[in-house]
Amino acid sequence: MIVVLYNYHDNGDPDVPASSDLIDEIRSASRQIVRELGFMDPTLAGTAYSASAVHALLEVERRESMTAAELVQVLKLEKSSISRMIGKLVRAGELAETAGAGDGRVKPLRLTSQGLRTVAGIHAFARGQVTVALGHLNPTEQQAAAQGLSAYARALAARHPDAGETPQAPIEIVAGYRPGWIGRVAEMHAAFYSRHAGFGQFFESAVAAGAAEFSGRLDHKRNRIWSAVRNERIVGSIAIDGEDLGNDQAHLRWFILDDGCRGGGVGRRLLGEALAFCDQTGFAATQLWTFRGLDAARRLYEAHGFELIKEAPGTQWGSEVIEQQFSRRRPGAGA
Incomplete structure (x- = not known):
């Protein structure tokens, strides 16, 4: 029997519409975040100021100085609201207007010494909130939370392409063994498939053992x-x-993405690299095994020339699934 390590549900196609249930789940989570972080209160982050005023102080600190017009763009508030808020913060001693270079009508805002102390307190308060919350998550969940929130923030900001948001660090595709690869592959598989298929310790152990065995064969020119x-x-x-x-066949294995990285085309890039290697190396065909129900992944495979050639019930990982085998012949290879 061929030992099979399943592939993940990679929604690499940005044109696939989100389901109504997913939209409602994100909306519900967003409302809870707003409540838990205190945005429903009249003041925020242990200060005497509103949420908009706290964010204004943080943005001025981040950029060292800002004009009222720049705050209008960044905070997405009306000019009159920004003007009233700035006046309140100046009178409270948090902000000071400075002379603009070349135009006396433009008065950039800077934090005063009091403002710097206030912002330091805001950072300490917020870091405490995050630290306590992360304490209830394991390391994989912590990483997923950070990546998911960053991705969602970028998606929201994409509606305003001139907002000047700092992009998240890009994802690079790197060939060859990297320290930690075996553990991360096992961790990502275990986290995903425990939720989506009920696979447990046996599956995680098999992934780790298979990845470790394969790593010892990476000196072979047909392994990558x-x-x-x-x-x-x-x-x-x-x-x-x-x-x-054997038989001039390539086996596509350990295709997985961390939570929070799906949906951005990274899966397509990984698959493209692997299949280009298969074609350049001269394999007659590439095989992969997965199971029924991972529909977006199936679309990705089929878009890259894979065809379903076999499926049957199986329980080898402790939960019954309909196992599927997909095959892709090298372009130009004989039948």
Whole structure:
């Protein structure tokens, strides 16, 4: 029997519409975040100021100085609201107007010494909130929360392309073994498939053992690993095993992305790298095994030339699924 490691549900197609249930879940979570962080209160972050005033202080600190017009753009508030808020913060001793270069009508705002102390307190308060919340999550969930929130913030900001938001660090596709690859592959598989298929310890152990065994064969020219890497952390993986199937067949294995990285095309990039390697190396065909129900992943595979050739019930991982085998022949290869 061929030992199979399943592939993940990669929604790499940005044109796939979000389901109504997903939209409602995100809206519900957003409302809870607003309540838990205190945005429903008249003041925020342990200060005597409103949420908009707190954010104004933080933005002025981040940029060292800002004009009222710049605050209008960044905070997305009306000019009259910004003017009243600035006046209140200046009178409270948090902000000071400075002379503008070349135009006396433009008066950039800077934090006073009192304002610097206030902002330091805001940072301490907010970091405390985040630290306590993250204490209820395991490391994988912490990473998923950070990546998911960053991705969602970018998606919201995409409606305003001139907002000047700082982009998140890009994801690089890197070939070859990287320290930590075995553990991250096992971790990402276990986290995803425990939720989506009920797979448990046996599955995680099999993934780790298989990845460890394969890593010892990477000196073979027909074996290759690619990792998706962000800020030196492995957030995705794919591998081609050119030995285990024989008969000039490539085995696509350990195709997985971390939570929070799906939907941005990283899966397409990984798959494209792996299949280009298969074609350049001259494999007659590439095989992969997955299971029924991962519809977006199936669309991704079929878009890259894979065809479903076999499916049957299986329970080898402790939960019954309909196992599927997909096959892709090298373009130009004979039948």
